[in-house]
Amino acid sequence: xxxxxxxxxxxxxxxxxxxxxxxxxxxxxxxxxxxxxxxxxxxxxxxxxxxxxxxxxxxxxxxxxxxxxxxxxxxxxxxxxxxxxxxxxxxxxxxxxxxxxxxxxxxxxxxxxxxxxxxxxxxxxxxxxxxxxxxxxxxxxxxxxxxxxxxxxxxxxxxxxxxxxxxxxxxxxxxxxxxxxxxxxxxxxxxxxxxxxxxxxxxxxxxxxxxxxxxxxxxxxxxxxxxxxxxxxxxxxxxxxxxxxxxxxxxxxxxxxxxxxxxxxxxxxxxxxxxxxxxxxxxxxxxxxxxxxxxxxxxxxxxxxxxxxxxxxxxxxxxxxxxxxxxxxxxxxxxxxxxxxxxxxxxxxxxxxxxxxxxxxxxx
Ligand SMILES: Cc1cc2nc3c(=O)[nH]c(=O)nc-3n(C[C@H](O)[C@H](O)[C@H](O)COP(=O)(O)OP(=O)(O)OC[C@H]3O[C@@H](n4cnc5c(N)ncnc54)[C@H](O)[C@@H]3O)c2cc1C
Numbered sequence: 001x002x003x004x005x006x007x008x009x010x011x012x013x014x015x016x017x018x019x020x021x022x023x024x025x026x027x028x029x030x031x032x033x034x035x036x037x038x039x040x041x042x043x044x045x046x047x048x049x050x051x052x053x054x055x056x057x058x059x060x061x062x063x064x065x066x067x068x069x070x071x072x073x074x075x076x077x078x079x080x081x082x083x084x085x086x087x088x089x090x091x092x093x094x095x096x097x098x099x100x101x102x103x104x105x106x107x108x109x110x111x112x113x114x115x116x117x118x119x120x121x122x123x124x125x126x127x128x129x130x131x132x133x134x135x136x137x138x139x140x141x142x143x144x145x146x147x148x149x150x151x152x153x154x155x156x157x158x159x160x161x162x163x164x165x166x167x168x169x170x171x172x173x174x175x176x177x178x179x180x181x182x183x184x185x186x187x188x189x190x191x192x193x194x195x196x197x198x199x200x201x202x203x204x205x206x207x208x209x210x211x212x213x214x215x216x217x218x219x220x221x222x223x224x225x226x227x228x229x230x231x232x233x234x235x236x237x238x239x240x241x242x243x244x245x246x247x248x249x250x251x252x253x254x255x256x257x258x259x260x261x262x263x264x265x266x267x268x269x270x271x272x273x274x275x276x277x278x279x280x281x282x283x284x285x286x287x288x289x290x291x292x293x294x295x296x297x298x299x300x301x302x303x304x305x306x307x308x309x310x311x312x313x314x315x316x317x318x319x320x321x322x323x324x325x326x327x328x329x330x331x332x333x334x335x336x337x338x339x340x341x342x343x344x345x346x347x348x349x350x351x352x353x354x355x356x357x358x359x360x361x362x363x364x
Contacts, residue, residue, distance in 0.1 A: 007033040008299045009292075010138055010147035011122070012130040012160050014041045016281050017267025018153030019113035020070075020288025021295065025151075026120035028296025033147075034114070034122055035140060037129035042110030046247040048177060049109075049211045050082070050188055050204045050279070053100035057282045060274075060359045063315050070285055073112060079103040079206040083186045087353060089345045090193030090338035097354050101188065103206045113285075130154065133163040136262075149295040149305065150263040153288065156248045158269035164260040169271050172248035173199055174225040175215035175278065178241040184210045190277075191232075192345070193338045197221045198331065199278070201232045212238060215249060215278055220335055249278040253324030254317060259305045262298075266291040272316060275327035276356055283320075287312050319359035326356055 009025040011018045014036035022034040052060075054067045082101045088094050118124055129141040138145040152160025161168050184205035191201045198217020203210050214229045221228070229244055254271040258264055266272065267284030274280070290311045297303035334344035345353065352362050 004144045004146065005033065006146040007031050008147070009033070009149045009151060009295045010035070010145050011151045011153055012138075013152070013154035013267075013269075014038075014114050014124060015110060015153060015155060015267060015284060016113055017269070017272075017284035017288040017291070018151070019110065019117045020285045021151050021153055021266055021292040022117035022122040022124075023113070023120050024289050024292025025296040026117060026122040026292075028293060028300070030296040030299045032117075032122040033125060033145065034117060035125045035128040035130060035142075035145075037127070037141070039127050040107075041114045041124075041126070042107035044243070044245045045106045046177060046245045047106040047211075047281070048202055048204050048213055048278075049079070049103050049106045049206070051102050051104060051281060052279070053102065056099055056101065056358070057286075060319050061286065061315050064286060070289060071282065073104075073109070077104060077108060077112060079105060079209075081186065082188055082205060084188070085357060086185075086187040086189045087345065088189060088191045089342045090195075091342055093342070093345075095345070095350055095353055096187065097350065097357055099357065103204055103211070105206075130159055132159070133263075148262065148299050151291050151295055152263065152265035152269045153267050153284075153291075154269055156250050156268040158265055160263065161255070161265045161269050164263040164265070166257060166260050166265060167255045169248075169250040169252065169255065169268070171218070171251050173215050173217055173251045173278070174246060175199070175213060175249050176225050176229045176244050176246035177211055177213035178229075178244045179206075179209055180212055180238045180241045181209050183208065192341050195232055195235065196228055198335045201228070203236070212236070212241065217251070217331070217335070219331065249273060249280070251275055251278075251327065253320045254313075257309065258312070259309045262305065264291055264295070264305050264308050266312075270312075272312070272320065274320065274359060275324040276330070276359070283316060286315060290315075322361055323359040326359075326362060329362070
């Protein structure tokens, strides 16, 4: 990068939101640069690596169009098809929710998405950290970048959001993950109770491996999330696991505004995450496609960034707000004790738990 670089669209962060936004902005003819502070895209993996089937994404977001092209990946990139989600209450009672999905290697997945963006002409600059915005110019660890539109796809603690004067995610949850070897059933297991206060621990099957992890709510947890991970590993008898990696997960749904001036935020940076389960990859890509398209059109004078705000909200806002409301109900009634967790899960029953996991109203 030269001392002062000029681009049409600057994308900060090369996760699913950033790469998808960069791809679609480049496809619309804009000159796009994506910067990433890490030395390698997608590394280390800080994710459960679970993806719902396309049909399930559409079930959650019924107005989403052309999901196939958004989530199309080479078949070899799918580690394993999964058949459902097994909810396990603190007493060990299981409820199986039929829900097709698949698992991925998140590092390879992110690298594939970044390559798709580059194939469309976006430039990727690694080891380049965004520091802030001064007089409309992005300050980075590799120099200044002038842009017409800036897209903050820089994850839950978004620096771009702060620099644009947008609200950052409140009350993010810590979550940690690791890989273990072995044969596992084709279900995503979610364990509730003191093993993961206010959230859940998980086993997500891959090919001869599984992704295991724990998330917890700062409001209910008495200890650091890694302590819960140690307890989970011990309880399930996992012998050797890979290095534990962690990150934060937005827990309250979308932030109030995602556009400011000539900037916008997308993905985790915008709180585009399902509060009841922490899932965010498909959403980051829905938001990323809209962000990229609108940024590209804005550069050409054919749109304004407010179109992004309107479009993503028309697809995702209602389900995400429903999920955030359901999460509040769970905090108020379900997560107070192991007894109340068991009681609420029994009261809800399979039909309502199905609604809960799919961002739908619990009542009537
Ligand atoms: C432990 C854990 C398990 C999860 N499991 C799942 C799951 O199984 N399924 C699912 O759908 N979702 C899961 N999620 C959520 C999912 O990982 C996120 O929703 C998703 O990664 C959001 O994508 P993103 O592109 O918005 O952000 P990220 O993937 O966080 O990408 C942001 C990128 O920006 C870069 N960056 C940050 N700051 C800067 C800066 N200042 N300058 C330059 N670059 C910067 C980061 O290095 C990163 O590469 C999980 C989250 C956690 C923490």
